[in-house]
Amino acid sequence: xxxxxxxxxxxxxxxxxxxxxxEVRRFLxxxxxxxxxxxxAEGWAGYDPAFTRALARKGxxxxxxxxRYGGHERTAMERLVVTEELLAASAPVRAHWxxxxxxxxxxxxxGTEDQRQTYLPRIAAGxxxxxxxxxxxxxxxxxxxxxxxxxxxxxxxxxNGAKLWxxxxxxxxxxxxxxxxxxxxxxxxEGVSQFxxxxxxxxxxxxxxxxxxGEQDFNEVVFDGVFVPDAMLVGEEGQGxxxxxxxxxxxxxxxxxxxSSYFLLRQLADQAKRKGPDAGATRQAVGRLAAHLxxxxxxxxxxxxxxxxxxxxxxxxxxxxxxxxxxxxxxxxVVRKVVPEQARFGAAGNPALAHALDHISLHxxxxxxxxGTREILRGILAKSLGMR
Amino acid sequence: xxxxxxxxxxxxxKLFADTCTEALRVLAEQGEWQSSLWDMAADLGxxxxxxxxxxxxxxxxxxxxxxxGVAGAHAVPLPLMENLLARRALAAAGLDDEALEGPLTLVxxxxxxxxxxxxxxxxxxxxxARVPWGRNATAVVATAASADGPRTVVVMGAQPTHLDIxxxxxxxxxxxxxxxxxxDAWVGQPGTAASAGVLYREGALIRAAQxxxxxxxxxxxxxxxxxxxxQFGRPIAQFQAIQHQVVELASQAAASQAAMLAAxxxxxxxxxxxxxxxxxxxxxxxTVIAAAHQVHGAMGFTYEHPLHFHxxxxxxxxxxxxxxxxxxxxxxxxxxCLGGDHLWAMIVAPEQYRSLQTGAVAGHA
Numbered sequence: 001x002x003x004x005x006x007x008x009x010x011x012x013x014x015x016x017x018x019x020x021x022x023e024v025r026r027f028l029x030x031x032x033x034x035x036x037x038x039x040x041a042e043g044w045a046g047y048d049p050a051f052t053r054a055l056a057r058k059g060x061x062x063x064x065x066x067x068r069y070g071g072h073e074r075t076a077m078e079r080l081v082v083t084e085e086l087l088a089a090s091a092p093v094r095a096h097w098x099x100x101x102x103x104x105x106x107x108x109x110x111g112t113e114d115q116r117q118t119y120l121p122r123i124a125a126g127x128x129x130x131x132x133x134x135x136x137x138x139x140x141x142x143x144x145x146x147x148x149x150x151x152x153x154x155x156x157x158x159x160n161g162a163k164l165w166x167x168x169x170x171x172x173x174x175x176x177x178x179x180x181x182x183x184x185x186x187x188x189x190e191g192v193s194q195f196x197x198x199x200x201x202x203x204x205x206x207x208x209x210x211x212x213x214g215e216q217d218f219n220e221v222v223f224d225g226v227f228v229p230d231a232m233l234v235g236e237e238g239q240g241x242x243x244x245x246x247x248x249x250x251x252x253x254x255x256x257x258x259x260s261s262y263f264l265l266r267q268l269a270d271q272a273k274r275k276g277p278d279a280g281a282t283r284q285a286v287g288r289l290a291a292h293l294x295x296x297x298x299x300x301x302x303x304x305x306x307x308x309x310x311x312x313x314x315x316x317x318x319x320x321x322x323x324x325x326x327x328x329x330x331x332x333x334v335v336r337k338v339v340p341e342q343a344r345f346g347a348a349g350n351p352a353l354a355h356a357l358d359h360i361s362l363h364x365x366x367x368x369x370x371x372g373t374r375e376i377l378r379g380i381l382a383k384s385l386g387m388r
Numbered sequence: 389x390x391x392x393x394x395x396x397x398x399x400x401x402k403l404f405a406d407t408c409t410e411a412l413r414v415l416a417e418q419g420e421w422q423s424s425l426w427d428m429a430a431d432l433g434x435x436x437x438x439x440x441x442x443x444x445x446x447x448x449x450x451x452x453x454x455x456x457g458v459a460g461a462h463a464v465p466l467p468l469m470e471n472l473l474a475r476r477a478l479a480a481a482g483l484d485d486e487a488l489e490g491p492l493t494l495v496x497x498x499x500x501x502x503x504x505x506x507x508x509x510x511x512x513x514x515x516x517a518r519v520p521w522g523r524n525a526t527a528v529v530a531t532a533a534s535a536d537g538p539r540t541v542v543v544m545g546a547q548p549t550h551l552d553i554x555x556x557x558x559x560x561x562x563x564x565x566x567x568x569x570x571x572d573a574w575v576g577q578p579g580t581a582a583s584a585g586v587l588y589r590e591g592a593l594i595r596a597a598q599x600x601x602x603x604x605x606x607x608x609x610x611x612x613x614x615x616x617x618x619q620f621g622r623p624i625a626q627f628q629a630i631q632h633q634v635v636e637l638a639s640q641a642a643a644s645q646a647a648m649l650a651a652x653x654x655x656x657x658x659x660x661x662x663x664x665x666x667x668x669x670x671x672x673x674x675t676v677i678a679a680a681h682q683v684h685g686a687m688g689f690t691y692e693h694p695l696h697f698h699x700x701x702x703x704x705x706x707x708x709x710x711x712x713x714x715x716x717x718x719x720x721x722x723x724x725c726l727g728g729d730h731l732w733a734m735i736v737a738p739e740q741y742r743s744l745q746t747g748a749v750a751g752h753a
Contacts, residue, residue, distance in 0.1 A: 007642075008646040009649075012653060021736065084736070262732070269724075270729075285716070286724070288720070290734075291719055295664065319642055378636075385638060387626070388631065
């Protein structure tokens with residue numbers, strides 16, 4: 001069937017959100033002037049538990065969750081406003097990012113009452129950080145092919161296997177583990193389950209993997225007979241595929257998929273103020289990127305509106321992530337052409353821009369891979385168009 | 389979308405789905421004015437929309453882009469939107485258009501039109517270039533320079549001095565006026581005129597909306613063709629290389645639609661948003677045209693297959709009222725005034741930066 005369902009209903013302007021934006025900006029300005037952080041090219045990849053706790057004190061973690069779980073019962077739009085402002089200011093939000101974005105919402109939706117009461121208040125307080133246990137060595141885009149197994153034992157499960165490309169596993173507390181617990185079935189989507197795993201459990205070894213920029217960000221996490229109590233099963237045994245799909249909507253739909261290179265665009269806007277032989281090309285480039293950025297901001301708002309109304313816009317999230325990450329990757333490609341080496345390093349050079357360009361160029365290849373490759377996203381979209 | 393806008397949209401969709409056939413489009417391309425189609429549109433109220441009161445003003449931009457989207461999706465060979473935009477400009481200038489039989493049109497490229505004389509003996513001189521459907525229009529609405537500043541003027545009864553078409557075979561004519569007499573009734577008061585920049589920007593938004601409609605039609609046709617066309621024993625829709633091209637088409641169409649609607653919602657003064665929407669649509673058109681034709685293969689390159697009615701319009705419209713480079717330069721000049729510290733604030737609240745958004749587009753006055 002040909003679907004006509006890819007729709008981005010525009011949101012009417014909501015002036016009442018402006019006060020919240022201002023509040024976040026004032027908070028960030030204070031943090032910067034007190035030296036707590038300086039905006040930089042690493043953007044939202046900055047990992048800073050102290051900053052996270054300060055955000056939690058403002059009530060900006062777990063914003064949409066019920067108050068009885070430490071949340072603040074704000075709207076999805078309000079959360080979008082806060083996350084946009086944090087990312088546009090390159091705030092170091094990485095420590096709590098996964099927990100706030102997807103692990104918490106997953107527990108809220110599928111977790112037991114005990115799990116919610118134990119973990120959600122700690123996440124919202126900025127004290128408990130999560131990582132994502134999905135990919136494996138032989139299971140990247142083909143997530144259903146995972147081989148990490150959880151076998152039923154007395155009082156719980158015994159886990160053997162290994163997860164790969166697990167960002168932050170070396171410094172967070174918990175993992176949401178996606179593991180095989182039964183027969184795959186003809187669709188291969190049966191017999192998979194999700195678990196809350198305490199990363200300090202015996203039998204877990206976290207091995208760092210240096211990325212091409214020389215940093216330790218992602219890891220291999222090896223499970224050697226790790227015991228996971230029954231109480232840590234998330235949702236229903238065997239229903240992991242459905243759960244993980246809904247979790248991925250949170251992972252794909254936010255402004256972290258189109259603001260990763262914003263710091264460099266901001267540098268380009270500063271460069272555009274300068275006169276000189278490259279001024280015309282620079283202004284044209286920054287004008288075009290500004291229009292694209294504004295469009296993505298509108299589309300993200302539209303998704304938040306759908307989430308607010310209780311729908312799970314899987315297709316729209318995939319579309320915005322594809323467009324957004326393409327935009328993030330394009331920014332360094334544009335900047336290097338309109339701000340050539342002479343304009344970066346010559347007598348009237350712009351070293352701040354040059355440094356940001358190098359950093360973001362090095363990290364850009366990951367943008368269209370993490371959280372679902374471009375190819376997987378396009379497969380989801382092709383399906384919704386009735387092409388497969 | 390309010391109730392009235394939805395009603396207008398539904399009745400327009402029904403009318404054009406029933407009447408706007410390929411045969412009719414071919415006749416229009418051969419130069420035949422589609423008077424009965426115009427009359428049917430007029431009967432539905434699509435050519436003379438009156439303000440419906442303070443709460444439901446059907447001349448608002450959301451209503452206009454809604455009609456434009458329908459017109460674009462059906463490749464309607466009429467100056468439907470030019471007529472409505474012209475009437476909107478007249479309403480803004482306090483000129484009563486009710487007595488004016490349509491279709492009206494407006495100037496395509498900003499002009500060097502000059503108004504001289506005084507009440508009772510006004511004269512217009514200058515060139516009106518690329519006037520959409522100029523030969524078929526009863527009057528052209530433009531902004532003329534005068535001793536008291538810009539005034540809205542209605543040029544009636546002039547004959548084009550040069551006939552031309554765009555690549556969708558829509559008329560784009562030129563009028564050369566030399567001391568053309570114009571009655572007092574069709575000269576707006578100074579200070580009431582929409583500046584040429586406003587007309588141009590509203591034209592840009594409306595073209596963006598027509599383009600978004602056309603892109604949706606192209607998407608539907610392309611998906612359908614890919615599902616029907618069999619090669620190597622299966623529908624080509626099953627090939628990943630085809631799927632990804634169609635997905636890119638769909639994404640570009642969705643982004644254009646979202647940008648255009650957001651710009652319309654932002655209201656009358658939203659210059660940055662209108663320019664950004666036209667930029668987005670004009671840039672998207674390149675991807676959309678290329679992907680649609682690649683998937684349709686040789687069949688899409690024939691006159692017989694109706695794809696071209698939409699893709700040729702996209703080819704033409706992406707350059708009208710500012711292409712993506714012109715609007716990028718215009719936005720870029722504003723960003724250059726702001727610098728990095730204010731860029732983000734401008735993106736989320738362009739309405740706070742209106743005073744910056746008054747500059748001309750690409751040298752147009």
